[in-house]
Amino acid sequence: MKFTWFNLMPWPDLPDDFREKNRSVWVDIDSKLFDPVRANQVYNEYMDQLEYAESVGFDGIGCNEHHQNGYGIMPSPNIIAAGLARRTSHAAICVIGNSIALYNPPIRVAEEFAMLDCISGGRLVAGFPVGTPMDTNFCYGQIPALTRDKYAEAHELIRRAWAEDEPFAFDGKYNQLRYVNCWPKPIQKPHPPIYIPGGGSIETWDFCLDNEYNYSYLSFGGYMAGKKLLDGYWERVAARDKDDSPYRAAFAQIIAVADTDAEAERLYAEHILYFFNRCLHVYPGFADPPGYRTISTIKAGVLDQFRQRNAFNFSELTWKDLVDGGYVIAGSPETVLHRMKDMITSLRLGHVFCLMHNGNMPDWKTRNSTKLFAEKVMPHLRNMWPDHDGDDRWWIHPLEDRVRADETMADARRDAQMPSGAATGE
Amino acid sequence: MNDVATDAATTTSALTPLTITTRRGIESEVLVGGPEDGAPVVFFHGFAGHLGGEQMLVALAEAGMRVHAPVWPGYSEASTETLIEDMLDFTLHGADLVDSLGLGPAHGRPAPHLIGHSMGAMIAGEMAALAPYGYDRLVLVAPLGLWLDDHPIPDIFSLLPFEFPPMLFAEVERGIQLLAGGGLDFDDVEAIKRFLIGNSRRLGTAGKIMFPIPNRRLSKRLYRMTNPTLLVWGSDDKLIGDAYAAAWSSAIAGAQLETIADAGHMAPYEKPAEVAQAIARFLSATPAAPVTS
Numbered sequence: 001m002k003f004t005w006f007n008l009m010p011w012p013d014l015p016d017d018f019r020e021k022n023r024s025v026w027v028d029i030d031s032k033l034f035d036p037v038r039a040n041q042v043y044n045e046y047m048d049q050l051e052y053a054e055s056v057g058f059d060g061i062g063c064n065e066h067h068q069n070g071y072g073i074m075p076s077p078n079i080i081a082a083g084l085a086r087r088t089s090h091a092a093i094c095v096i097g098n099s100i101a102l103y104n105p106p107i108r109v110a111e112e113f114a115m116l117d118c119i120s121g122g123r124l125v126a127g128f129p130v131g132t133p134m135d136t137n138f139c140y141g142q143i144p145a146l147t148r149d150k151y152a153e154a155h156e157l158i159r160r161a162w163a164e165d166e167p168f169a170f171d172g173k174y175n176q177l178r179y180v181n182c183w184p185k186p187i188q189k190p191h192p193p194i195y196i197p198g199g200g201s202i203e204t205w206d207f208c209l210d211n212e213y214n215y216s217y218l219s220f221g222g223y224m225a226g227k228k229l230l231d232g233y234w235e236r237v238a239a240r241d242k243d244d245s246p247y248r249a250a251f252a253q254i255i256a257v258a259d260t261d262a263e264a265e266r267l268y269a270e271h272i273l274y275f276f277n278r279c280l281h282v283y284p285g286f287a288d289p290p291g292y293r294t295i296s297t298i299k300a301g302v303l304d305q306f307r308q309r310n311a312f313n314f315s316e317l318t319w320k321d322l323v324d325g326g327y328v329i330a331g332s333p334e335t336v337l338h339r340m341k342d343m344i345t346s347l348r349l350g351h352v353f354c355l356m357h358n359g360n361m362p363d364w365k366t367r368n369s370t371k372l373f374a375e376k377v378m379p380h381l382r383n384m385w386p387d388h389d390g391d392d393r394w395w396i397h398p399l400e401d402r403v404r405a406d407e408t409m410a411d412a413r414r415d416a417q418m419p420s421g422a423a424t425g426e
Numbered sequence: 427m428n429d430v431a432t433d434a435a436t437t438t439s440a441l442t443p444l445t446i447t448t449r450r451g452i453e454s455e456v457l458v459g460g461p462e463d464g465a466p467v468v469f470f471h472g473f474a475g476h477l478g479g480e481q482m483l484v485a486l487a488e489a490g491m492r493v494h495a496p497v498w499p500g501y502s503e504a505s506t507e508t509l510i511e512d513m514l515d516f517t518l519h520g521a522d523l524v525d526s527l528g529l530g531p532a533h534g535r536p537a538p539h540l541i542g543h544s545m546g547a548m549i550a551g552e553m554a555a556l557a558p559y560g561y562d563r564l565v566l567v568a569p570l571g572l573w574l575d576d577h578p579i580p581d582i583f584s585l586l587p588f589e590f591p592p593m594l595f596a597e598v599e600r601g602i603q604l605l606a607g608g609g610l611d612f613d614d615v616e617a618i619k620r621f622l623i624g625n626s627r628r629l630g631t632a633g634k635i636m637f638p639i640p641n642r643r644l645s646k647r648l649y650r651m652t653n654p655t656l657l658v659w660g661s662d663d664k665l666i667g668d669a670y671a672a673a674w675s676s677a678i679a680g681a682q683l684e685t686i687a688d689a690g691h692m693a694p695y696e697k698p699a700e701v702a703q704a705i706a707r708f709l710s711a712t713p714a715a716p717v718t719s
Contacts, residue, residue: 138584141638145630146511173511285584289637291630298623 001344001384002395004060004094005053005370006252006353009046009080010071012360013038014278024283025070026134039073045363047080051087052367053356056374059395060092060125062353064197064218065099066132067139071279078112085120089404092396093120096195096216096353097127101147102140105175106154110161110182117186121402124186125395127216128155129197130204134286145291148203150174162191193394195250200229201297205236208248214351214394216250220280223253223343224326230347246385247350247394253343254328254355257372261331267365268358269319272328275359276317333376340377344384351394440484441493448522452506456527457495460487465709466529466536469495470520472544472568473582473632474594474692476501477604482694485702491709494538496523498546500631507631513642516635517552521560524553530560539709540653541565543694545632548644555647564651565705567658568666568691569674573641577669583629583637596662596690604695648677655681656708658701660689682708 014025014033022030050061063080066072074080077095085093093116098109117124130151136142142150153172160168161182170177186192195214198204208215215233217226230249237244254272258264322328329339343349356373357366383389441459448454457480469483476497487493499519500507510516524530529538539562542550547569554564573579580593595601635642655678659671675683684704689697 137637143637144583144633145507146634283584285586285589289583289633290626290628291633291637293626295623295626298626299619 001349001381002059002092002247002351003378003381004062004092004250004351004353005050005058006062006064006094006096006355007046007050007357008064008066008072008355009043009074010275010279010359011073012042014070014274014360018278019281022281024286025279025281026066027068027138027283027286029068029070033070034073042073046357047083049357049363049366049370050080050084053370053374054088054091056371057378058091058354058374060094061088062094062096064096064127065129065135067135069134071275078116081116081124082119085116085123086408087405088120088123089406090398091123092125093123094125094195094353095127096125096197096218097129099131099136099140100128100154100158101131101136101142101151103154105177106157107161107175107177107180107182109154110158111184113158113192114162114182114184114186117188117192118184120398121404122187122192122398123396124188124192125195126192127195127197128158128213133289133292134282137289137292138286143291144289147292148294159191162186187399188397193396195394200232201294202236202300203294203296205233206240209237209240209242212393214248214250216252216351216353218252218353220252220254220276220327222322222325222327223251223329223347226251227346230349234348244348245350245388245391245393246344246348247388247391249347249349250351250353251343251347251349252353252355254330254358255336255340255369255373256328256330256356256358257333257336257369257377258330259332259372261335264330264332264335265319268330268361268369271359271361271365272322272330273317273319273359276322276327279359333372336373337377337380340381341384344381350385350388350391440487441480441495446496446523446526448519448526450509450519450522452499452509452519452522453504454499454506454523454526455497455502455504456523457483457497458493459484460492461490462492464490464492466492466494466538467709468524468527468529468538468540469493470540470542470546470550471495471498471501472542472546472692473570473629473636474544474590474605475628477692477695482698482702485699486705489702489706491539491706494527494529496527498631500627507627510631511634513552513635516549517556520549520553521557524560537562539563539565541567541705542569543567544691545570545636545640547571548635548640548642551644551651552642552647554653555644555650558650558652561653563709564653564655565658565708566655566674567694567701568660568663569657569670570636570640570666571642571644572670572673572677573639574669574673577667579640579666579670580664581638582665583633593664594691595696596660596688597696600696601690601692604692645677651678656705657681657683658693658704659683659685660691660693660696661685661687662689663691663693665691684708 053061063077065077067075081093081095100106100109103109113126137144153174161180167179167181170180195216196208197216197218256264256268258267329336356370441457444456444458483493483495499510540550547566548571554561591598591601657674675681686693686697686700694701
């Protein structure tokens with residue numbers, strides 16, 4: 001099992017009456033709610049937490065891309081990842097990911113991901129989401145009906161840019177480049193592990209299977225609601241005659257650990273409720289612009305879509321609702337372990353994105369939960385898939401002999417040291 | 427040309443559906459009606475489609491015009507919308523439709539008048555800017571295609587279903603009836619599915635020239651549009667209001683402006699007889715002197 005500690009980076013100061021006074025936390029959120037001075041503290045605290053997660057044994061640390069979003073102040077995850085690459089040494093840097101249809105030209109993603117892979121010594125996990133309608137269409141103005149076509153072209157360009165050894169011309173519909181010559185290239189060959197965050201379309205499942213990419217289901221609906229979707233994915237895996245390695249799938253889950261179940265509620269409930277009841281307050285008109293979803297996806301799941309819309313519009317959930325419904329796995333280490341096992345086996349997961357900072361959770365509580373999970377839960381989950389031990393097709397392959405954070409810290413601050421022989425030109 | 431009957435709204439039987447295929451191979455439905463020797467007019471519907479109510483077209487046919495009303499890709503059963511990706515595709519498809527209908531001097535027939543509503547007017551404007559001599563007169567009913575920073579057009583792509591009628595119609599209840607196409611049962615899953623698929627295809631296709639801002643720089647090309655032009659505007663158009671009527675009026679040399687009382691953006695469907703009368707008056711008037719800019 002691989003565990004990646006994920007921080008969505010929510011804005012922690014949304015007011016109590018946010019829902020009443022704002023129609024959406026995303027796209028047209030009140031700009032005046034953002035305080036750059038406060039953000040100096042917030043960004044650094046969140047990045048510190050990601051570094052802390054590596055220090056207590058998480059396999060990966062994760063970030064993602066959202067725009068004009070009160071629950072994700074990370075429009076450029078690559079900036080966060082660059083900071084992490086310099087200050088960590090062994091955790092995978094999971095950028096889940098760059099919305100490749102938004103970059104103009106998308107060769108920028110090929111370059112920046114290659115830089116991250118080089119700086120980190122081959123620790124990049126590269127995510128290629130289509131992007132939510134909020135980000136892709138309403139914030140970044142992409143035409144809904146053409147978004148997937150543009151995504152497909154960007155994907156082709158990035159893969160070729162990493163693979164080709166000679167400059168080539170790319171005559172795309174959306175990108176015309178006379179000299180594609182990706183410089184630098186990633187360390188990991190033929191490319192870093194690629195994860196595709198998806199929402200349940202058959203096209204996305206096939207895209208993952210065609211290219212041997214990891215399929216990541218990132219929702220806030222919890223594992224009980226996610227089971228139906230993952231069941232569909234595994235059925236597709238079987239229908240395509242692919243092996244059923246659990247490492248093909250990743251799932252995001254909100255987790256909170258305390259000494260007891262009651263203590264978990266006392267410590268974390270208000271912050272997780274802040275997340276559900278304020279951070280996910282999205283205007284439904286932004287959730288599904290006509291043309292964004294394929295017709296086959298609408299045909300396959302119209303009712304799911306209604307639920308999906310609702311997923312962005314939670315109405316005053318209680319702690320009991322969240323725990324009973326599986327939105328949140330919270331409680332004592334024993335409780336969390338039991339439910340994690342249930343989730344991992346029932347969804348057949350090799351990777352879990354652990355959402356352990358939530359809403360306006362203060363730093364000490366985040367670290368408390370993180371440490372308890374790392375020490376008292378994670379070790380008991382390591383060997384969930386003995387039949388697939390060593391299957392690292394969807395994980396990083398870093399250099400053994402790479403620059404490590406403790407060395408760079410010291411190296412960056414040392415005075416000039418002339419190599420022996422340099423003075424005499426030897 | 428006869429006067430338009432004021433009770434034209436009750437007559438819907440004068441149009442015949444045809445299926446034509448353009449030279450590009452796009453199959454299109456076209457409603458055709460009126461006397462074969464009548465002045466040819468081509469009507470392009472807007473982003474909401476024909477709405478199942480063609481009273482204005484019937485009124486024009488009864489006024490003696492030969493009416494042709496094609497359906498845009500994405501708005502019929504034929505899945506042809508993937509071939510239409512941008513403004514030029516729409517514009518050339520419009521021209522291809524006129525050609526496929528056998529209209530214009532290339533077919534030994536007079537150049538047709540173009541009538542467009544909303545998005546259809548945006549496309550008709552582009553067609554006329556591209557080939558002003560290919561068409562006779564131009565009627566633009568609440569045209570999209572311009573953008574004024576001081577008067578941002580509401581974002582129809584983020585509207586919830588119940589928000590459309592008050593945005594598009596002066597009379598909301600009538601709008602609900604027209605948009606629902608005779609009533610939509612929200613307890614019927616299959617009906618909802620059909621509605622969502624239809625809506626996704628229609629507005630998904632419209633989005634190719636209207637998202638995120640319905641401006642594909644037609645303003646740069648309007649100087650080429652020398653056709654005598656009538657602008658028709660609903661007095662209560664909440665999508666694109668008076669400021670846009672004024673902007674279009676000043677952008678097109680010699681354009682006339684007619685305002686339809688108690689009508690919103692969907693004036694051809696709310697006030698079909700009145701809009702048809704305005705159009706008929708304009709098209710039957712003595713030709714104006716050539717426009718000089």
